[in-house]
Every structure is written in structure tokens, then in C-alpha cells.
Amino acid sequence: xxxxxxxxxxxxxxxxxxxxxxxxxxxxxxxxxxxxxxxxxxxxxxxxxxxxxxxxxxxxxxxxxxxxxxxxxxxxxxxxxxxxxxxxxxxxxxxxxxxxxxxxxxxxxxxxxxxxxxxxxxxxxxxxxxxxxxxxxxxxxxxxxxxxxxxxxxxxxxxxxxxxxxxxxxxxxxxxxxxxxxxxxxxxxxxxxxxxxxxxxxxxxxxxxxxxxxxxxxxxxxxxxxxxxxxxxxxxxxxxxxxxxxxxxxxxxxxxxxxxxxxxxxxxxxxxxxxxxxxxxxxxxxxxxxxxxxxxxxxxxxxxxxxxxxxxxxxxxxxx
Amino acid sequence: xxxxxxxxxxxxxxxxxxxxxxxxxxxxxxxxxxxxxxxxxxxxxxxxxxxxxxxxxxxxxxxxxxxxxxxxxxxxxxxxxxxxxxxxxxxxxxxxxxxxxxxxxxxxxxxxxxxxxxxxxxxxxxxxxxxxxxxxxxxxxxxxxxxxxxxxxxxxxxxxxxxxxxxxxxxxxxxxxxxxxxxxxxxxxxxxxxxxxxxxxxxxxxxxxxxxxxxxxxxxxxxxxxxxxxxxxxxxxxxxxxxxxxxxxxxxxxxxxxxxxxxxxxxxxxxxxxxxxxxxxxxxxxxxxxxxxxxxxxxxxxxxxxxxxxxxxxxxxxxxxxxxxxxxxxxxxxxxxxxxxxxxxxxxx
Numbered sequence: 205x206x207x208x209x210x211x212x213x214x215x216x217x218x219x220x221x222x223x224x225x226x227x228x229x230x231x232x233x234x235x236x237x238x239x240x241x242x243x244x245x246x247x248x249x250x251x252x253x254x255x256x257x258x259x260x261x262x263x264x265x266x267x268x269x270x271x272x273x274x275x276x277x278x279x280x281x282x283x284x285x286x287x288x289x290x291x292x293x294x295x296x297x298x299x300x301x302x303x304x305x306x307x308x309x310x311x312x313x314x315x316x317x318x319x320x321x322x323x324x325x326x327x328x329x330x331x332x333x334x335x336x337x338x339x340x341x342x343x344x345x346x347x348x349x350x351x352x353x354x355x356x357x358x359x360x361x362x363x364x365x366x367x368x369x370x371x372x373x374x375x376x377x378x379x380x381x382x383x384x385x386x387x388x389x390x391x392x393x394x395x396x397x398x399x400x401x402x403x404x405x406x407x408x409x410x411x412x413x414x415x416x417x418x419x420x421x422x423x424x425x426x427x428x429x430x431x432x433x434x435x436x437x438x439x440x441x442x443x444x445x446x447x448x449x450x451x452x453x454x455x456x457x458x459x460x461x462x463x464x465x466x467x468x469x470x471x472x473x474x475x476x477x478x479x480x481x482x483x484x485x486x487x488x489x490x491x492x493x494x495x496x497x498x499x500x501x502x503x504x505x506x507x508x509x510x511x512x513x514x515x516x517x518x519x520x521x522x523x524x
Numbered sequence: 525x526x527x528x529x530x531x532x533x534x535x536x537x538x539x540x541x542x543x544x545x546x547x548x549x550x551x552x553x554x555x556x557x558x559x560x561x562x563x564x565x566x567x568x569x570x571x572x573x574x575x576x577x578x579x580x581x582x583x584x585x586x587x588x589x590x591x592x593x594x595x596x597x598x599x600x601x602x603x604x605x606x607x608x609x610x611x612x613x614x615x616x617x618x619x620x621x622x623x624x625x626x627x628x629x630x631x632x633x634x635x636x637x638x639x640x641x642x643x644x645x646x647x648x649x650x651x652x653x654x655x656x657x658x659x660x661x662x663x664x665x666x667x668x669x670x671x672x673x674x675x676x677x678x679x680x681x682x683x684x685x686x687x688x689x690x691x692x693x694x695x696x697x698x699x700x701x702x703x704x705x706x707x708x709x710x711x712x713x714x715x716x717x718x719x720x721x722x723x724x725x726x727x728x729x730x731x732x733x734x735x736x737x738x739x740x741x742x743x744x745x746x747x748x749x750x751x752x753x754x755x756x757x758x759x760x761x762x763x764x765x766x767x768x769x770x771x772x773x774x775x776x777x778x779x780x781x782x783x784x785x786x787x788x789x790x791x792x793x794x795x796x797x798x799x800x801x802x803x804x805x806x807x808x809x810x811x812x813x814x815x816x817x818x819x820x821x822x823x824x825x826x827x828x829x830x831x832x833x834x835x836x837x838x839x840x841x842x843x844x845x846x847x848x849x850x851x852x853x854x855x856x857x858x859x860x861x862x863x864x865x866x867x868x869x870x871x872x873x
Contacts, residue, residue, distance in 0.1 A: 414604050414606060414608035415608050415609075415610055415611070417575050417595075417602070417604070417608065418602065418604060418608040418609075418610070418670075418673075419610075419621065419625070420575075420594070420595045420596045421573055421574070421575065421595050421596070421598075421600060421601070421602040421674075422596075422621055422622035422625065422673065422674070422676075422677055423596050423597075423599070423622055423625055423626060423677055424596060424621070424622075424625040425596060425625070428625045432610075432621075432625070433610055436612040437611065437612060
């Protein structure tokens with residue numbers, strides 16, 4: 205294991221130990237095919253692979269998952285608890301750790317709230333209206349996905365840093381953006397922007413505009429139409445997007461690392477603190493924080509599964 | 525309420541969806557807008573509802589300018605082809621929606637709303653479905669609920685966009701008759717869009733035939749069927765035999781040979797002869813305007829349908845005629861054909 209610092213290496217290290225960020229990247233697409241392929245396997249033996257081949261493929265998948273997902277998770281928790289529960293709790297009760305947890309929660313709250321609003325507005329505009337430049341807007345929404353998080357952070361340094369475009373003005377007016385909460389929030393918002401919009405656009409496009417048109421022709425105002433018809437129809441998709449957005453907001457490392465300034469007890473989020481503690485050989489403390497992030501990943505995973513089921517059922521609401 | 529549409533023009537990019545359309549609908553009428561897809565009939569309906577806006581022209585509902593009001597203020601009931609029921613609401617709440625979103629000042633109290641919804645569900649004979657969700661209903665039931673929902677706001681006019689388009693043939697037929705009797709009962713001015721000629725002729729008091737953004741003919745079902753105003757209407761409504769002919773003065777020629785029928789005032793030049801299948805009288809060879817060899821006969825019900833290859837066209841022109849079963853036709857037989865009723869329209873480019 206390398207002890208080097210430097211952005212690139214530490215990012216990869218974190219990804220391996222605390223897969224919270226990776227969970228959010230998983231695309232929801234394949235679940236439908238799996239669900240459809242399952243029933244009927246008994247009757248269609250000719251259309252599936254022979255037993256031994258199936259066994260090998262399944263074994264390969266399980267082996268892969270064990271090595272790359274389960275094992276790292278086990279290591280995280282094992283290392284965190286290697287000196288006992290007392291040391292684990294003490295590590296989390298450190299003022300620095302508490303400050304990092306608080307900051308992470310604050311940043312997540314800010315960026316999820318704002319992206320919830322932006323995402324719904326963007327998805328609404330894209331799916332319910334025709335206008336020129338729509339494709340361009342969709343590309344723009346995807347931009348944070350295709351840009352390296354480090355670049356996303358650097359953009360804000362270039363804009364708000366001491367040598368940046370707005371830096372001198374901000375300094376003159378004593379406004380702190382970089383190396384402070386606003387900068388971290390901005391970088392996180394930028395990186396997590398696509399999640400809500402991406403979750404909603406296909407759903408809203410599929411639902412079309414007919415129910416909204418029906419509501420309007422029945423005399424509903426724009427707001428009534430949104431709150432009584434559009435929002436109830438997208439609530440599960442919206443929750444799904446919020447969930448992924450939150451997981452990424454809490455786990456974001458690259459962009460935040462660039463704009464944070466790593467001021468101890470002030471601008472370190474949980475992922476940043478994990479790296480710092482690790483580089484200082486405080487393994488228990490480092491893995492204790494990492495275990496919290498890993499826990500977040502597990503909760504996200506369970507919630508995601510539940511939500512996906514609700515999304516599938518959204519077409520057929522039960523109740524009689 | 526009467527509806528008046530004047531000089532409506534609507535284009536989508538370079539496509540002219542409506543090209544200077546004028547239409548008057550009288551109070552209490554049940555009018556069908558009939559045409560193939562792309563004829564502009566749905567666009568016209570959506571413009572009247574306020575779901576689309578014309579590039580130019582006027583729409584008046586009961587004498588007042590409708591274009592100065594949005595869809596939500598027009599008090600127009602709209603029924604969609606795919607129902608557009610609110611999927612997260614029960615049937616009851618769907619129907620109640622229009623009453624619940626009314627401005628507080630005129631909103632009814634809960635008891636009144638409940639009573640009104642119950643009445644409407646009784647009217648569409650589906651009160652027993654009140655607590656179901658739309659996904660638990662059949663297509664025909666959904667469309668009736670959609671109609672009840674549209675009627676809840678006491679619409680001044682009722683607009684139906686291909687209301688039976690998504691239903692299977694049997695349900696379609698039932699709902700057609702049901703819509704007619706419902707209209708007799710509540711008498712609200714209604715316009716429905718359809719591409720199904722049978723539906724238009726069977727349900728409407730008056731039929732508006734549209735093609736390529738223009739109105740081709742307006743008339744009663746009998747008029748548009750028996751006296752089609754244009755070649756398009758003749759071809760679109762009912763099955764027609766169409767033959768390319770030349771008109772010179774009062775003489776009509778097919779493939780250069782004179783047909784023994786008057787031109788009925790058609791202009792000289794290339795033209796098309798339209799005859800209904802059942803308006804072609806079959807006689808012994810040498811007695812009619814046309815002659816041909818019967819290729820194939822199928823008999824069902826009161827008619828026999830014969831494929832006839834016309835002589836003088838080297839057997840290339842084959843027409844289908846419907847003859848009564850008073851004399852059984854035989855394949856291979858040479859017969860003469862005489863159009864009893866026909867129309868000649870100048871050929872279009």
C-alpha cells in the first residue's frame with residue numbers, strides 16, 4: 205500500500221476503502237432486464253446456458269463481488285474496530301471528527317436541497333416543453349458526470365481564488381468562498397447536479413404531458429397542476445435521485461479537496477479527514493470515519509432497492 | 525354554446541397543420557371532425573380547447589373571444605385518446621379534481637362535491653368503481669371515467685380527441701351508441717375527432733371532413749356519403765372504385781375508348797371517375813358502359829363481391845364490385861358494368 209500523498213493516488217485509495225461514492229454511480233438500467241429474465245427459466249431450458257456454464261459464470265460473479273466489494277467493506281469495519289469498540293467511539297468523538305461529520309451533513313443538506321429544486325425545474329423544462337437548445341441543455345446537465353471532479357474544483361479556484369476573476373473583489377468585501385463552506389458547497393452542488401435531473405427526465409418524458417393538460421383543462425392553475433398531478437407522479441423517482449445525490453454529496457472527495465484548503469476542524473469533510481488521518485498513520489480513527497461512510501453506502505443501497513421496487517410499482521398502485 | 529372558428533392558421537415548422545380553417549358549430553350539436561392522420565383535426569380541437577395556439581385567426585365560444593383566455597379559464601371539457609386519468613388518484617378523486625381546484629370563492633363544500641361526483645359516476649354507470657385506481661379499469665371504463673371527469677366542471681363545450689381510438693372493436697361500438705344517447709341526455713355542444721368514417725357517420729349530427737389542414741366538406745352523414753364534394757371525400761368516405769378518365773365536352777373516355785355516360789359538367793381534361801362498389805350495375809356483355817371478365821367471386825351475406833378485369837386495359841385494371849345475389853356470378857364470365865351513380869372530379873396533380 206502506497207503512503208504517497210497527492211490527489212490522484214489518495215482518490216483511488218479512498219474509492220477502494222469507502223465505496224460510498226461508487227454506489228451512486230451504478231446505473232438503474234439493468235434491473236428491468238434481470239426482473240424479466242427470471243420467470244420462465246424453468247420452461248425455457250433451451251434458451252439458457254447448460255448447468256456447468258451457468259455455475260461458472262455465477263461463481264465468477266460472486267468471486268468478483270467478494271474481492272472488490274465485500275472484502276473492502278469487511279476490511280474497513282475490521283480495521284475500524286481493531287483496537288476495540290472504545291477506541292472506535294473515542295475516534296469518532298474527537299472534535300476534529302465531529303466537526304467533519306457536521307460539515308459533511310451541512311454540505312449535503314445544502315447541496316441536496318438546492319439540487320432538488322434545480323433538478324426538478326430542469327427536468328420539468330426538458331420533459332414538458334419543446335424549445336430550441338434542449339439537446340444542448342441535456343448535455344450541459346450531464347457535464348459534471350463527464351468532467352473529472354478535480355477539474356470541477358479547479359474551476360471554482362479559478363473563479364473565486366485570490367488570483368481568480370472574482371477573487372480580488374471578494375477579498376475587498378471580506379467574503380470568503382474558497383477554503384470555506386460556500387466553496388465546498390458550490391463544488392459539491394456542481395458535482396452532484398445531474399443526479400436528480402437524470403433520475404427525473406426519463407420518467408417525466410415517459411409520462412408525457414397529457415395528465416398536465418387534463419388538469420389544466422379542468423381549471424387547475426400551473427401550481428395546482430404541479431403539486432397535485434406532476435409531483436405525486438414523480439415522487440419515487442425524485443426520492444431516488446435525492447438518495448443518489450446525497451450519497452455522492454457526502455462522499456465527494458476530488459472537487460471538495462481542491463476548494464477546501466484542509467483547515468483542521470473547519471473545512472475538512474469526512475472523506476478529506478479519512479485521507480488526512482490515514483496519512484498520519486492513525487488507522488483506527490481513519491477507518492472509523494470511513495466506516496461511517498461505508499454505512500451510508502449500505503443504507504443508500506438498501507433504500508435504493510426499496511425505491512426501485514416502488515418505482516416499478518408506480519404504474520400499478522395497490523389499494524382497493 | 526355555439527363555437528365559431530375563423531381563418532385559423534397553424535404551422536409546425538414548415539408543415540401547415542391548419543390552412544385558413546373556418547367552422548361554425550351550433551349550440552347543442554354533436555359534430556365529428558373526420559380525416560386521415562395529419563389532416564389537422566386534432567390540432568383544431570386542441571386550439572379550441574386552448575391546449576395549442578393558432579398562428580393567426582379567431583376562436584369564439586358563445587360569442588366571446590376564447591383566445592384571450594387560457595385553457596384553464598375556458599371551461600371546456602376535454603377527453604383524451606389515451607384517457608389521461610390521474611394515475612395516483614382513485615376514480616372518485618379523478619372525477620372530483622375539477623371541483624377541488626376551483627378558486628376558494630366558488631368552490632363547493634365537500635358534501636356537494638361528493639354528491640356531484642356520485643351523480644356523474646351514476647351517469648356513466650360506473651359508481652361501483654369509485655375507489656379503484658385507473659390502472660385497475662378496462663379501457664372502456666377508463667374512457668367513461670375520463671368523460672365523467674370532463675363533465676364535472678359543467679363544461680360549456682365538450683371536446684373528444686379520438687375518444688374510442690385506443691379501444692377494441694366491440695367496446696368501440698358500444699361506447700359509440702352510449703355517447704350518442706348521453707349526448708341526447710345532456711345536450712352539451714360536442715366535437716369529437718376521429719379517423720374512422722363509420723364512427724363519424726354513425727355518431728355525429730354533422731360531419732366535417734378534413735384533409736391536409738383544410739376543410740373538404742361539411743354536411744350531414746348522408747350528404748357527405750351520397751354527395752361527396754371533392755375527390756378526396758369520395759375516396760375517404762365509403763369504398764370507391766376510381767378510374768382515370770379523360771373528359772372532352774360531355775364525353776368521357778377511358779383508355780381512349782368512349783364510355784357511354786355523360787360528364788355531369790366536369791371540366792375537360794384529365795379526370796377521375798368515382799363509383800361506389802354497389803353502384804355498379806352488372807349486366808350481360810354488350811349492354812353497359814364498361815366490360816370485363818370476372819376473375820374471382822366471394823359471396824357473403826346479402827352481396828357477392830367480384831373482381832373484374834376491365835377489357836381494353838390488357839387485364840391490368842382490376843376493380844372490385846358488390847352485386848346483389850339475385851344472379852350468381854361465375855369466374856371467367858364476361859359481363860358489362862354500368863355506373864348507376866357516379867361522380868367525375870378533375871384529376872389533381
